[in-house]
Amino acid sequence: MNFASDNIVGASAQVLQALSQANAGAMPAYGGDEITKRVKARFNEVFEREVSVFFVTTGTAANALALSSAVPPYGLCVCHREAHVIDDECGAPEFFMHGAKLAGLPGVGAKLTAEGVSTYLKGLSRAVKQMPPKALSISQVTECGLVYHPDELKALGDVCREHGLSFHMDGARFANALVSLGCTPAEMTWKQGVDILSFGGTKNGCLMAEAIVVFKPELAEALDYRAKRAGQIVSKGRLISAQFEGYFADDHWYANARYANRLARLLSDGLSELPGVRLAWATQANEVFPIIPASMDKALKEAGILYHPWTELSLPAGETIGPDETLIRLVLSFASQEQDVRKLLEIARSAAPRQAAE
Amino acid sequence: MNFASDNIVGASAQVLQALSQANAGAMPAYGGDEITKRVKARFNEVFEREVSVFFVTTGTAANALALSSAVPPYGLCVCHREAHVIDDECGAPEFFMHGAKLAGLPGVGAKLTAEGVSTYLKGLSRAVKQMPPKALSISQVTECGLVYHPDELKALGDVCREHGLSFHMDGARFANALVSLGCTPAEMTWKQGVDILSFGGTKNGCLMAEAIVVFKPELAEALDYRAKRAGQIVSKGRLISAQFEGYFADDHWYANARYANRLARLLSDGLSELPGVRLAWATQANEVFPIIPASMDKALKEAGILYHPWTELSLPAGETIGPDETLIRLVLSFASQEQDVRKLLEIARSAAPRQAAE
């Protein structure tokens, strides 16, 4: 049983089917085909407005390209200090932004607050030695599984506008956040001031398909060139757009995300009620971050269950991990099995400390 | 009928099948899976030695990453002035090499000669204002459809060693060159001094699968990091390596390339015997470059046949395109149909000028 991430399985049957169908026949290369045109139009519908869309093969490329359109080489991009862009991409943003810097701020649950960002920006020197801030990047879902509420997004969007920053959202788990909030894609992005979005498909059912969705037109102007010089425009371009066609059809993406979130809820609730277990952060999407006894950690591993330990850097104030405890991350996806969740809970229950008689 | 390129169709059935099979089940992400390990071992067999292999999604990324490992930011990379790397990648090599420069040399048929490269290198200033040459990049097949013979490769390899250059081969059409020469992958690469290879799969049957194959170990040292920061390590990595598994199985790649080359030969022979038609360069792989009368060009287009005009920059000495002539490129692939070739020939024949009675 593998709860390590939501990228450990292949594509969903529906997406794979769409890919296979698109495979036949000759079409213009490099995205000049009809499927790609159709899918781009579909994105307009999804976001209820005209958007510019660029397809790439990885989330890292989506993030780095998006940021490179918003931040000049001498600029600063504000993000959380545990953001994927600063921590997990081997410097891709810095490469694509040509040396621009990421400034990592603290925040519980890997979440930034409008107040925190505003205070940071106001405290920056105006001297030429200080790289000027040009963008804010947040992750929706955050690296600790939390979801920004539209009101929180709006507050951050307002700070961006006030300080002249572009607002980027890393939506690697966009769909999981969306169904968690029950709002529309528009309400979770441009209506709150988001200017550019990494729209993830891979973690929620695609093979390798990520889209950069641009709401602020000037950020789209050179993205084709930037993507090309990054080796990100695949020649058989329809084979990426076709994945999104399958992804969007019959609200497949919503269904996948709802399914993953539901299993996460099941797992989260089950774990929470065990003695000796508590959640580091609330379960709001498809990831669960329990703090468990070391003995339970051992039992789960011995049962062959795969998952990652997690960093304690963004714990809530007052929370600490005891010497005999471990903070872990469990990720659910469209391909996770409810029976696996139940089995994990069973093993965890067996390994839970007996509650002292009251 | 579409002769525009060999990237206008999807994957071959065999490759798509391999992809579908690899799709099922959970496996480690980012290339830590068993399929990827298997395919890497397969590359060792293909090249009859230990090689380092890195998978990416586009030929541009393969080339740019390969060059970035061989050329420091202050270095010079010698190539033909019509090379794909200098002309068709929107500056990807310069981006990945951080501003290193491509020096484009002339040469008939987009081919470099050892003598030409050697003369150029010897003529370079040794002053600090001159970026020092660090790599040679050639395309096998060249941009004019020609194939370097192993002896020519060896001569270029010797020049590289003499001047301390790394030797890169852009093998976007590697298989087409291979079956044209009838030699082994080893004989076409490291045995002649090639240090690093962009091994193309996409044009010859894959969906999106290119490999960087490294023969000089130090060039492989940081490629993982470079690929990661370029957003080129896809999370569901097995879905690229699986394509190569299908590609290699039962010599599928050889069969595909032989098929394409055979059709190119058929087309080339048929066109050559038409009055008013001559070849700009010999047909050695899967591309045909005829110089045709404008009237024939018109007839082909009117029949809905798609292809590109081509540049005259590397014509043989003495050859020129007349005012009523056009130089075009016709590309054949594993998915081309013999009947389409025959139909094109028929249309061309009808449009050919009547030969003057002698």
Place this chain on the structure above:
Amino acid sequence: MNFASDNIVGASAQVLQALSQANAGAMPAYGGDEITKRVKARFNEVFEREVSVFFVTTGTAANALALSSAVPPYGLCVCHREAHVIDDECGAPEFFMHGAKLAGLPGVGAKLTAEGVSTYLKGLSRAVKQMPPKALSISQVTECGLVYHPDELKALGDVCREHGLSFHMDGARFANALVSLGCTPAEMTWKQGVDILSFGGTKNGCLMAEAIVVFKPELAEALDYRAKRAGQIVSKGRLISAQFEGYFADDHWYANARYANRLARLLSDGLSELPGVRLAWATQANEVFPIIPASMDKALKEAGILYHPWTELSLPAGETIGPDETLIRLVLSFASQEQDVRKLLEIARSAAPRQAAE
């Protein structure tokens, strides 16, 4: 006797004096001082309008920074193929422009024509694989000693405007061109459409002082940041601006340039009348490019005279260097001595072939 370049001597006495005077006392660092403010105002007067000025220590930095403000990393900068920026700066422009490319066009005397540039621009593909042209860079004086006439500049400026390019002038020998033309700084720059200028001081009397002068305001917006991150904002900034104060005082810069040009004329006329000697290009500023007999070359060298051979790449049509001839460059500066010129001429005359009796 050293005719190798105009950067082989120190500063002029007047400039050194200005530097020494500015040395005393405490002043704000990084250009916040009064001298710098004064000199910036002086630049406004010199150019008869509001300009933005940035001081750097080398011409290479001036050029590379100027271009980096005009050309995005995915863009193309058109220049002559013998331009200093493409040939003599070890890739500084590519470094500062983050991989943007220089496209070197041919042209007699290292001079570009509006027609040549226009034809080139129109011939570029509009595909995404083609880096979009963003700037034109010319050298005034050119690398072959020629001067662009204001009409020629205007024609180039018009091409730039038509194609949306920024227009950069490398004015390493700005003053020499200016006094050659007898026009004003304004007439040689922004009045003809020049947007940004590398204004050289070092070759004409300064120690190390170059200025970037910006006429198109948006190109100045980030130059402070770019200069800072390039390590080009010296802390004791007044010591650069002070050089310009001495440079401008009492038209010192004009006098220096007139003197150098006059000596160049003297040398040029003297050489031209010798049998076996002809000029590769007209002498229009402070450099002379004679084609001399090998025997004369030998005699000059034996006399200890220092100078550089020159490249034949931009000779006028029909001109060639014979097997017993050499093309050399002789450079005059404010510090050259008339007696040295006369001595060189004397030696050359002695070494000149006897004219065949007619």
Place this chain on the structure above:
Amino acid sequence: MNFASDNIVGASAQVLQALSQANAGAMPAYGGDEITKRVKARFNEVFEREVSVFFVTTGTAANALALSSAVPPYGLCVCHREAHVIDDECGAPEFFMHGAKLAGLPGVGAKLTAEGVSTYLKGLSRAVKQMPPKALSISQVTECGLVYHPDELKALGDVCREHGLSFHMDGARFANALVSLGCTPAEMTWKQGVDILSFGGTKNGCLMAEAIVVFKPELAEALDYRAKRAGQIVSKGRLISAQFEGYFADDHWYANARYANRLARLLSDGLSELPGVRLAWATQANEVFPIIPASMDKALKEAGILYHPWTELSLPAGETIGPDETLIRLVLSFASQEQDVRKLLEIARSAAPRQAAE
């Protein structure tokens, strides 16, 4: 009275004199002259071994170039989180290192400990998403005026060797540290494992003269090219090396640094004994960091004394700045006047709170 920095005055008389003397006559450009050769040999003497030396005009350029030779674009450079390289250079290191990242660690007095660095390095992930650490950069004197003892340097050097890092020292105030420790340049650098040094001259008497001194030969290999493409090789190169000739002559640099340190001691001692005043960090070189009452701050400013407030980020554990206190930095240089120090002390004394009768 200006205590804002040690770069607010011009050059010392001796350095200016050396510059003026070197100004006369023609010499090879770009550092090919005799003075430069002499000064390079002088550096060998100063460091008691063969070193490679590269001259630049700013400390930012020295640091950024030095780091670019040690850290590949995908690498990590560890430094203090208040280091000049991370905080005060507008991203110059990131620019020169092509997007490599600076990791800023905490530490009292802007000082890193071997233990802190070691713990950090051991905690880094080995995954490809993590940029690999390649260099350590420290400031000697630190940004809080502290000096690393040779034993501390050795411990850091050992950590570097253990982890395969190059060891860089930002010696903007090298001489001040040297005379503070009373050791030799060798004992403060390569004998403790320092691989590459930014050797500052500007703050201690030069006009604009910084040297990169390389002890690990492979770090010097490409520095000439890197400096050239950074626009840092001034054409009249002798005018930088000549400054160092004056700087070294008769131990001028030692004398300057001793003088500045002595005045700093005088100021520090005088301030420390005032009621309500304490030092944030010990005074070990030419900078004093007193925490003073707001009323004293006001009085000093009203007297026209110039200085900067300082950041509290690296205060010793337990130390805090009260609401009516200010942490300021006072810098002394070779050009500071003892009478100014005494006058400042007098003003401070007048503004000091009366001590409560005991």
